[in-house]
Amino acid sequence: MSHVTKTRQGFQVRLEPEETALLRALMEQLLALLGDAPGPDDELASMGIAENAVKPDDPVLARLFPDAYRDDGEAAGEFRRYTEIGLRDGKREAARAVLGALGETDTDTVLDEKRMQEWLRALNDVRLALGTRLDITEDWYEEAGALDPRDPRAPMFAAYDWLTMLQDGLVHALEEPPLEEPPLEEPPPE
Template identity: 35%
Template structure:
């Protein structure tokens, strides 16, 4: 992974970088896995009669049971203290907000993932993307990092290192590589070297 270089063109800012063949293949696999998780969540939402009448899409009203998917689709409202009306108020609010907004959030995540797949250099190599695509890359890589970080149980205290014999040791290396990829891209978007 090379740093991202911002280049000003007549059509606006463009971002250049390069990926080794194995990096491009790994990123493609990770994005496809993320997309599969999102499609599974989207297609498992219950049918809503109101949606059929109005055309307004609705999604799940309950949060995902899987910790990884819950990290990608967290609750909308987290009370800072106990609500005087009880915890059911927060649950009801989250249920309504999730049902209304989860489909468009999933759609945005899927769009970002598809833009990465569409702009990823097949077999690795140098490539250049538009600013909108760079934002999609940043969003998608962030989602992959969130998912992988949840699986690795990464918190404020690490882990920074796993023994080589640990079954998730390779996954931590991938997480760290994604962190660097994201950092370089964000710095490029900010116009910093």
């Protein structure tokens, strides 16, 4: 079971091997969903401007990149044109930070405050994606509790629930004082 502790060195995240594998797979899927960054030859994109920025048809991408102006399509499109590339880049960077911290086989990692914030953003993005695919509402716990374990959605509900617990652990660790570590033993006097 995942565990997050604040120490003087940073935030220690301890995951089971299965949790590490799940988190890696989810971050890789998020990166695939976000797509590749524009190439260096795209002049507008190099200035952070999306040439054809439209609300995505995919409900998950529409949730990750919602319209800024719901009642004004033109203003929403213009806002999206100037912000979407930067938002996508930030989401990619956060997902890559999680992948970079996981290592191949290690299940323990120590995060500094910046990495902790990246983890929180990436976990939130994955939870939004899963929640949209599962059509999770405020009453989702009732549905998940009554879900037949043979239901093909059961693993996705379990992953969503686990991500929620991990994210909650990270948030609580941010608020806590560091654990006191035992003092180093001093050598005996000569």
